[in-house]
Amino acid sequence: MSQVEALKSLESLLENFLERAVKLKQNQLQNLGGINRLDDIARQMDIRDDFTEEIGNWFAEHNPWLKENRFKPAEENRIQVILEQIGKKMSGSDLGSPAENKIRTEIDRWDRTIKESRKLVLKRGPETPRPYSPTKPAETTKPAEPVAASIARFDHTFQHLGAMFADLAVSRAHLLSVLDDSLKKAETQKNKEALILSALIIYYLKLDRYKISPYIRRLKEAEKSFGGSGKDA
């Protein structure tokens, strides 16, 4: 095989790989496209006069997606946050045109539908009798990185945790089984996000008075492989 032939073969192989990789992400790409467009609309609300038309068009196009229940929890979170921003910006304006009122109604409907779809998921698990109530995260005094970057990184991690939890929980009947899977992932794959998710579940279970000491031992062991002391878990 000549050099040119070898290069062309490699070129074709790499192009095929990328084509298939993108094809696998087709649905996610479509969802992201919708979220990205909504985000752009929200950002340009202050400078565009026709934003009600833009948002109206977005709802018209994406309402079927909501019915299909095609969004992942992390994507739903994103949409809720953006719609909330849009709602806030609209309530800041004095206008109360019929078009704006219609958009408010749509925002409420999306919010309600997303919350209801989550309730259905929670009903499947008998292990969550009490709704989860998030606590305010502790403030850190560590000035090691710019605040905006640390917030963006945590936000990114938080989105991943949500998606990872959804993946692990889909075939499990009890939160303890999800915790077991998450700890295994942290132990065997040295997955840092799985370690954080495990710690979160353990703390949640602790507040619900579950017996958690065996899981704390496993968490400490897993933490050692990340260079942590394993003392503070």
Added chain:
Amino acid sequence: MLNTFEKAYFAALQALQRKDYSKAADYFKQAAPHFKDNKEFNLLHETTGLLLAVKEQLAAVDVDDDKIKIEETFSNG
């Protein structure tokens, strides 16, 4: 709200869909600081870079071939 890194990753994937590998590489580069621990991102980023390098190499070989043909034409002509 989506941050600029996420928007860049999304734009990179869209560019890959259009087979605009050069643009995709630019967007991957912009998104890289935020996704440096994301294995899937790194795989796509590195593969795109490798593909561009291969294409560059192929283009260079083609140019060399053209040069030889021109030289031969002159020497025999």
